[in-house]
Amino acid sequence: MFIGHFAVGFAAKKFAPRTSLAVLLAAPLFSDLLWPPFLLIGWEHMRIDPGNTKFTPFDLYDYPWSHSLVMCAVWATAFAFLHHLITHYRPGTIAIWIGVMSHWFLDWITHRPDMPLYPGGPRYGLGLWDSIPGTMIVEFAMFGIGVWLYVRATRPRDRIGRYAFLAYVALLLVAYVADRCSPPPTSPAEVAWPGLVMGVVMLVWAWWFDRHRAIRE
Numbered sequence: 001m002f003i004g005h006f007a008v009g010f011a012a013k014k015f016a017p018r019t020s021l022a023v024l025l026a027a028p029l030f031s032d033l034l035w036p037p038f039l040l041i042g043w044e045h046m047r048i049d050p051g052n053t054k055f056t057p058f059d060l061y062d063y064p065w066s067h068s069l070v071m072c073a074v075w076a077t078a079f080a081f082l083h084h085l086i087t088h089y090r091p092g093t094i095a096i097w098i099g100v101m102s103h104w105f106l107d108w109i110t111h112r113p114d115m116p117l118y119p120g121g122p123r124y125g126l127g128l129w130d131s132i133p134g135t136m137i138v139e140f141a142m143f144g145i146g147v148w149l150y151v152r153a154t155r156p157r158d159r160i161g162r163y164a165f166l167a168y169v170a171l172l173l174v175a176y177v178a179d180r181c182s183p184p185p186t187s188p189a190e191v192a193w194p195g196l197v198m199g200v201v202m203l204v205w206a207w208w209f210d211r212h213r214a215i216r217e
């Protein structure tokens with residue numbers, strides 16, 4: 001899943017308005033933020049296998065540290081605890097914990113059975129990725145609801161708050177569709193490096209426009 005994870009972060013703003021959108025997005029994206037560096041340092045592995053599912057050419061056969069349910073719970077608890085220590089803002093802490101956990105369940109719905117329960121444990125997946133229309137309908141619907149909740153929770157303070165936000169949403173939608181139409185990458189590094197850069201850029205960008213939006217009372 002891709003923009004569906006962003007949807008969770010956008011929606012969370014409604015429940016934890018004082019927490020930066022960048023933090024609220026980092027939570028549901030957490031497993032996918034860890035994955036590129038873990039691939040690059042060789043802790044996790046994948047191979048390019050066109051046709052693995054209809055939606056993606058990735059064979060995700062080994063990613064226990066970023067994508068097992070038990071490790072998700074560890075990351076969720078660590079991230080939420082750190083947030084609690086720094087801010088003592090309970091809605092944000094709860095949103096972070098649920099956000100990080102949500103990644104496993106959303107990937108479980110979309111992936112074929114490659115989502116481990118714990119490192120070395122049994123793997124599960126419902127395989128929504130075997131249907132391109134099914135995947136896109138679910139993700140577009142989630143994204144629409146998430147962005148709508150964010151728009152209901154905040155209003156632009158200035159041009160940056162309006163246009164940097166709109167550009168962000170547009171870029172995610174274009175990237176999501178363009179990715180379906182482009183040829184598969186040739187190596188894991190060709191997946192990991194853009195993933196790493198994209199993750200950092202999208203979080204900094206969200207932090208930037210979110211500061212230019214006010215909470216609606």
Ligand SMILES: [Zn+2]
Pocket residue numbers: 001031032067103107
């Ligand atoms: Zn994932």
